[in-house]
Amino acid sequence: MDGETPPRTLFEKIWSRHRVKEREDGQTLLYVDRHLMHEGAAAAFDALARRGLKPRAPDRTFTVPDHYVPTDTRRVAEIADERRRGLVETLAQNSAEHGIRHFGLGGPHQGIVHIIGPETGLSQPGLLMVCGDSHTSTHGAVGALAFGIGSTEVTHVLATQTLWQRKPKTLRIAVDGALAEGVTAKDLILAIIARIGAAGATGHAIEYAGSAVRALSMEGRLTLCNMSIEAGGRAGMVAPDDATYAYLAGREYSPKGPEWDRALARWRALPTDDGAAFDREVLLDAAAVAPMVTWGTSPEDALPITGAVPDPVAAPDAEGRAAMARTLDYMGLRPGTLLEEVAVERVFIGSCTNSRIEDLRGAAAVARGRKVAEGVRAWVVPGSEPVKRQAEAEGLHEVFRGAGFEWREPGCSMCVGTNGDIAAPGVRVASTSNRNFMGRQGPGARTHLLSPAMAAAAAVTGRLTDVRRLLAGRA
Amino acid sequence: MEPFRRLEAVAVPLPEPNIDTDRIIPARFLSRLRSVDHAPFLFHDARRLPGSGDEDPAFPLNRPEWRGARVVVAGRNFACGSSREAAVWALHDHGIRCAIAPSFGDIFRNNAMKNGLLPVALPAEAVADLLAQLEARPGAAVAVDLPAQTVTFPGGATHRFDIDPFDKHCLLEGLDELAYTLSLSDEIAAFERRMGRENAPG
Secondary structure, three states: OOOOOOOOOHHHHHHHHOEEEEOOOOEEEEEOOEEEEOHHHHHHHHHHHHOOOOOOOHHHEEEOOOOOOOOOOOOHHHOOOHHHHHHHHHHHHHHHHHOOEEOOOOOOOOEOHHHHHHHHOOOOOOOEEEEOOHHHHHHHHHOOEEEEOOHHHHHHHHHHOEEEEEOOEEEEEEEEOOOOOOOOHHHHHHHHHHHHOOOOOEOEEEEEEOHHHHOOOHHHHHHHHHHHHHHOEOEEEOOOOHHHHHHHOOOOOOOOOHHHHHHHHHHHOOOOOOOOOOOEEEEEEHHHOOOEEEOOOOOOOEEEOOOEOOOHHHOOOHHHHHHHHHHHHHHOOOOOOEHHHOEOOEEEEOOOOOOOHHHHHHHHHHHOOOOOOOOOEEEEOOOEHHHHHHHHHOOHHHHHHHHOOEEOOOOOHHHOOOOOOOOOOOOEEEEOOOOOOOOOOOOOOEEEEOOHHHHHHHHHHOEOOOHHHHHOOOO | OOOOOEEEEEEEEEOOOOOEHHHHOOHHHOOOOOOOOOHHHOOOOOOEOOOOOOEOOOOHHHOOOOOOOOEEEEOOOEOEOOOOOHHHHHHHHHOOOEEEEOOEOHHHHHHHHOOOOEEEEOOHHHHHHHHHHHHHOOOOEEEEEOOOOEEEOOOOOEEEOOOOHHHHHHHHHOOOHHHHHHOOHHHHHHHHHHHOOOOOOO
16 A cells, blocks of 8 residues: 555445446445355245356355254254245255355354354455345454345345445444443443434444454454444444454464465454544443343333333424334333333343353353242353354353253244244343344244343343342452 | 336325334245245234234224325334345335335345335435325325436425435336346456455355
């Protein structure tokens, strides 16, 4: 780079490196380095075949079943539902037919697509990655530009390895200071969404920066970037640094030997240059973030656990009051009720947001030596086979089982319920997943989003609980 | 893709912010091929009463005046959340060809364009005005003119909207983006040669 080059953002560097063609009307054809697919992509493979096309770059395409896999068995033949079994089988068949690497059910690598990308080293700084899933923003935590796409776009990427995009705007969210004890990346992203709103980042690629973000582990950064879409963001990214390189070193798809050195030189040039301009900036004080929990049916409906269910009377207009009243009716909550008084019936620790080893350690630290409350059914669903093996090597499964949690097999499970893991109508769930939408965890199910440690706290008390009280004296 | 030019049709008001794609089509109806009729899944749970599964007569799409609506008008951040293109397919198969809101989920907006469904973003005050007109006159129609980039409300006011020129061109012509990109295959190959092994999987 010469001295004349204007300072550029991380986003701008990756975007411009992947431009195949630019149209005068502002659309850009971008090259896709990694295309991740799950079994929900059956319609895209079907559309490709109908046009007589084949994947252009099967070596850049990777498949894994996660949305429809059972969490009580690893055997495809034991999937009772014919349609779900068919989707898992079809993905394996399509992968074999086209020479695509498939991380199959029952194999040692299977897991949630956004867990295994970073875990295998497929996700790397500077890459452009897509997947037919809105939580693809997760991979931005390693310094990649990664975003979710629809089925027609998946077919387009399979056929051409490219995608037409209009350049999003850039939003820098800087979080300075230190997160307090008991406050995690999940609490931080819920606080960000509560602050900017569920459409606060629409049309923008987010870069998370500041000392509190730098201090996060890679796993914390993955949680942060994962929920960018819940703020409407097209993508979420964190500039790569030594923590990124240490995380990636030695992973299956990470560069090795001289290739590693060359990659490292490229990666070190990626972070946003001093003086580069963003379209918008938002500043947050990390020390002010408390453990968070949602009370409503949008992720923006998040409050510190010390708060109370809001009153529709406080909404700014009639439409807002009506919407909030409908939300509280669906959630079965009364205005003014302290969040800590809300009783839960189920607890779900899992999902691409919070099912990595550090998440499970955080939950186990709370569960250790305690018992799941009477009448509560609590699940732990590790994000991948490697996460499960690691947790078992550390004895975490025994901690959970000893406390009365169910220790299950990897997959998306109760985050989206497409495999049949759902809650009954009216049942209240404390969930480490990413969406509290109406019906998300089953028709009529009521979801409260929170961190893994907060979920474990809810499991052992039977209520939404400020985990800081349970951590006191345990440090 | 089916082209979109002009449409004068009944518009149904859904006066809520953040209507997510899980609500438009619950996850248990996903991963069916495009050839399957997705209309029965549209707002499947939202339009039914809890418990019995009977239609909720109060849900706008169940009201006789709005059953045949071909335009939906909603609050901010319409169709946010999941990338499921089946949300567009369900709207499309029900007959909806245009969605009007102050803002949309980015992925939905892209998906809609690729299925001949026009997303129209108007200022929040204009959408609030339109919602009020539709609720005051159930069954009233709006006129959408893509070449002119205008929407005319039942009361007669006309609002201009913005659209990406490439998206407009594709919608007007019913253009198949994939066929166009396939014609650029040499340029893609040249890019691949230029990049060499950089960023290729190890």
